[in-house]
Amino acid sequence: MFTALTILLIIGLLIALAIGLVVRFFAVATDPMLEQVNALMPGSNCGACGFAGCAGYAAALAGGEAQPGACPSMSSASLQALCELLGVGEVKRERRVAVVFCSGDDHNATRQAFYNGVNNCRDAMLVAAGAKSCTYGCLGLGACAKACPYGAIEIRNHLAVVHPDLCRACGKCVLACPKKLIRLVPASAPIHVFCSSPERGSFKRSACKAACIGCRKCVKAAEENQMRMNGFLAVINYGNPPAAEVAEVCPTGALRLNVDHVEAEKNQADKS
Amino acid sequence: MKEYFSLIVGAILVNNFVLSRILGICPFLGVSRSLKTSAGMGAAVIFVMSLAGLLTSAINIFLLIPYDIAYLRTIVFILAIAGLVQIVEVLLRRFSEPLYQALGIYLPLITTNCAVLGSAIICADEGYHLIRSTVFCFASAVGFALALLLFASLREKLELAKVPDCLQGTPISLVTAGLLALAFLGFAGLAG
Numbered sequence: 372m373f374t375a376l377t378i379l380l381i382i383g384l385l386i387a388l389a390i391g392l393v394v395r396f397f398a399v400a401t402d403p404m405l406e407q408v409n410a411l412m413p414g415s416n417c418g419a420c421g422f423a424g425c426a427g428y429a430a431a432l433a434g435g436e437a438q439p440g441a442c443p444s445m446s447s448a449s450l451q452a453l454c455e456l457l458g459v460g461e462v463k464r465e466r467r468v469a470v471v472f473c474s475g476d477d478h479n480a481t482r483q484a485f486y487n488g489v490n491n492c493r494d495a496m497l498v499a500a501g502a503k504s505c506t507y508g509c510l511g512l513g514a515c516a517k518a519c520p521y522g523a524i525e526i527r528n529h530l531a532v533v534h535p536d537l538c539r540a541c542g543k544c545v546l547a548c549p550k551k552l553i554r555l556v557p558a559s560a561p562i563h564v565f566c567s568s569p570e571r572g573s574f575k576r577s578a579c580k581a582a583c584i585g586c587r588k589c590v591k592a593a594e595e596n597q598m599r600m601n602g603f604l605a606v607i608n609y610g611n612p613p614a615a616e617v618a619e620v621c622p623t624g625a626l627r628l629n630v631d632h633v634e635a636e637k638n639q640a641d642k643s
Numbered sequence: 644m645k646e647y648f649s650l651i652v653g654a655i656l657v658n659n660f661v662l663s664r665i666l667g668i669c670p671f672l673g674v675s676r677s678l679k680t681s682a683g684m685g686a687a688v689i690f691v692m693s694l695a696g697l698l699t700s701a702i703n704i705f706l707l708i709p710y711d712i713a714y715l716r717t718i719v720f721i722l723a724i725a726g727l728v729q730i731v732e733v734l735l736r737r738f739s740e741p742l743y744q745a746l747g748i749y750l751p752l753i754t755t756n757c758a759v760l761g762s763a764i765i766c767a768d769e770g771y772h773l774i775r776s777t778v779f780c781f782a783s784a785v786g787f788a789l790a791l792l793l794f795a796s797l798r799e800k801l802e803l804a805k806v807p808d809c810l811q812g813t814p815i816s817l818v819t820a821g822l823l824a825l826a827f828l829g830f831a832g833l834a835g
Binding site: 374375378379382383386387389390393394397398399 | 726
């Protein structure tokens, strides 16, 4: 037995020695800048920068082919350190958040039928588009919540709500939602229209209490080019968003402050 | 000479590593989406498997059998193959950067590939001497690359074919691989 152990040990040591010698004499020096840039990467590999993972973006940055600021997942401190490292000037990064454009939770929205199938939005879509009265509405089965690597999406009473302070705008929820209800919008915009259906107002009202009925009060209350109508749906122009006070004119509450939306759902969840 | 010829034909066609022995399925299914990546992977496997065959049979003949520790061959072979791949990677990086970029990602993937370990163990089981095992491993790798290239071409065609919804993607690929393996059964008895 001891011969076996000794020989195994010797073979292991010889191989290690061989690798060590080869690396010592033949290794190609890696760019030290690349290692430092790599250390500043967030490591989430979300691909929002357009490169193949954090390693791809780090290689592009070190090689001078990319600018810092394309990564939405980095903290501001890392971004600043990165700019100093690369010798680039201060880069402003427009912070974005994901928003689920629907208010149809169990209190507001009605159902066509009781869905009793696989507990996943993408699978529910195969059965009558999820069996909610409003075909544009959020099914609330959590495909987006599962996709979010930061745990920023909460499902309350079958409605997905994004917590803006946790969201890093990586874009994975946008791809996950089968109804395409989630979009990335500037974090500075205070109000959103939490409805995505351009159908007739009366029909929408019967399907969901918090739908946008297309009354145009907000369009009139806002300044020019801040809001427009898509069918019977009010749409905010995020290049020139309206002030928070415009939300007060909305009769159904479809247009409201993002903080109110996140808090209201929480209050309703506590009540039920 | 004749026995080497039958050994080579046997390893490439009759007992093809992927299609008859069912070894090395991971890269077979994972890398074969495009012909270009398959060619790169095939070249890397040929390179590594021949060297690994030489090294492992040398270790087996001169170290393991004389000292009666042939039962340790699995772990020793894996050690040797892993070390070899590391060395090859460093040398490749130093001496040919373009080749490293082309093969680069596949070299670590081959380290734990069961086809490489499989060929080493088959050589040890059959008791091949040094030259014979090297030739056998080289021919097996060529057979692997052949199967990979054939499958990649088929898969590229499958991308454009009208496949039923339930079979799209991996299912139809697996069915195709099975049919390819069936086709290769036609070579049985060729190498005598």
